Amino acid sequence: QKEVEQNSGPLSVPEGAIASLNCTYSDRVSQSFFWYRQYSGKSPELIMSIYSNGDKEDGRFTAQLNKASQYVSLLIRDSQPSDSATYLCAVRDTNAGKSTFGDGTTLTVKP
Amino acid sequence: EPEVTQTPSHQVTQMGQEVILRCVPISNHLYFYWYRQILGQKVEFLVSFYNNEISEKSEIFDDQFSVERPDGSNFTLKIRSTKLEDSAMYFCASSVVGSNQPQHFGDGTRLSIL
Numbered sequence: 001q002k003e004v005e006q007n008s009g010p011l012s013v014p015e016g017a018i019a020s021l022n023c024t025y026s027d028r029v030s031q032s033f034f035w036y037r038q039y040s041g042k043s044p045e046l047i048m049s050i051y052s053n054g055d056k057e058d059g060r061f062t063a064q065l066n067k068a069s070q071y072v073s074l075l076i077r078d079s080q081p082s083d084s085a086t087y088l089c090a091v092r093d094t095n096a097g098k099s100t101f102g103d104g105t106t107l108t109v110k111p
Numbered sequence: 112e113p114e115v116t117q118t119p120s121h122q123v124t125q126m127g128q129e130v131i132l133r134c135v136p137i138s139n140h141l142y143f144y145w146y147r148q149i150l151g152q153k154v155e156f157l158v159s160f161y162n163n164e165i166s167e168k169s170e171i172f173d174d175q176f177s178v179e180r181p182d183g184s185n186f187t188l189k190i191r192s193t194k195l196e197d198s199a200m201y202f203c204a205s206s207v208v209g210s211n212q213p214q215h216f217g218d219g220t221r222l223s224i225l
Contacts, residue, residue, distance in 0.1 A: 032211045043202055043216040044154065051211050097142045098167055099214055101154040
């Protein structure tokens with residue numbers, strides 16, 4: 001059974017701070033990793049994807065991947081109240097088309 | 112920007128009735144998926160569909176469930192005899208070929224079984 005674990009949260013940070021979200025996965029053949037943002041009652045919205053070890057930056061978001069440790073993280077710099085949402089980590093392997101999701105971490109950014 | 116569209120946004124059905132959820136994937140995408148999310152729980156994979164056949168399905172996707180691509184644009188999920196525990200948000204997603212390609216999700220259909 002492939003597992004994706006996220007830090008349980010909820011996570012609360014002040015506006016302007018860095019929010020750090022973490023995810024570990026159990027299946028070593030996993031090849032691609034995605035962070036989605038989900039507002040309450042809405043569908044997952046893709047924020048970042050990462051496939052290679054190291055960091056990938058896109059605006060205020062940085063994804064970090066360490067395949068040896070089976071660990072992927074998302075940093076949100078200069079957090080804004082509009083970033084308040086549940087962040088989902090999703091993992092795909094090379095052969096199956098499906099994504100396996102973690103439970104999500106709920107982030108609250110306080111003004 | 113092209114998007115995945117789902118109808119209806121909310122479906123209320125009596126237990127035991129059949130329900131069909133509809134999706135129009137992004138036009139150049141070739142992989143199609145259904146996921147569900149029970150309130151307060153994680154997003155769970157149901158089924159993937161490629162080249163007009165199921166490529167993978169989860170344990171949840173039992174004989175009560177079926178998928179179909181009846182024409183060149185629609186992708187449907189049918190639940191033959193609904194149960195109370197089928198109440199959930201159902202998300203359709205699509206992607207181009209390749210595990211590195213992200214899945215794009217529709218807005219979902221909220222299914223309520225009474």
